[in-house]
Amino acid sequence: MTPGSDDRSLMTLISxxxxxxxxxxxxxxxxxxxxxxxxxxxxxAGAIEVLGGAICxxxxxxxxxxxxxxxxxxxxxxxxxxxxxxxxxxxVLGVILVRNGSASMKASELTPDRTTGQLKRDAGxxxxxxx
Numbered sequence: 470m471t472p473g474s475d476d477r478s479l480m481t482l483i484s485x486x487x488x489x490x491x492x493x494x495x496x497x498x499x500x501x502x503x504x505x506x507x508x509x510x511x512x513x514a515g516a517i518e519v520l521g522g523a524i525c526x527x528x529x530x531x532x533x534x535x536x537x538x539x540x541x542x543x544x545x546x547x548x549x550x551x552x553x554x555x556x557x558x559x560x561v562l563g564v565i566l567v568r569n570g571s572a573s574m575k576a577s578e579l580t581p582d583r584t585t586g587q588l589k590r591d592a593g594x595x596x597x598x599x600x
Contacts, residue, residue: 490595497588504581534559 534555541551 486598493591493595497584497591500587501581501584504584508581530559 538548538551538555541554542548546554
């Protein structure tokens with residue numbers, strides 16, 4: 470073997486590796502964009518459904534709370550006291566729900582898990598190829 474042919478082979482290998490790493494990074498970028506778009510679309514669709522359900526539940530809740538106030542007033546508690554009692558109970562329940570809901574909404578649910586895992590595998594493969 471001549472020194473020139475070894476250098477050319479090494480240069481070809483480095484060029485191929487560089488090209489493959491570039492292609493890999495472009496592919497991973499497309500995967501990341503696709504996965505983020507899917508997660509955003511999923512979150513948007515869920516938000517619309519939650520909003521529609523919340524509006525319906527709010528209307529139902531108002532009717533039921535008014536019925537409770539009327540029932541308490543007819544049971545002997547004054548109308549003002551009935552309204553106050555129902556309002557306090559609903560406010561406490563609302564605070565509990567807001568706290569629990571806020572705690573369950575984590576950014577980790579929207580992270581691109583597949584892309585992160587694939588990038589870790591690719592990095593390991595590139596390290597093995599370089600050695």
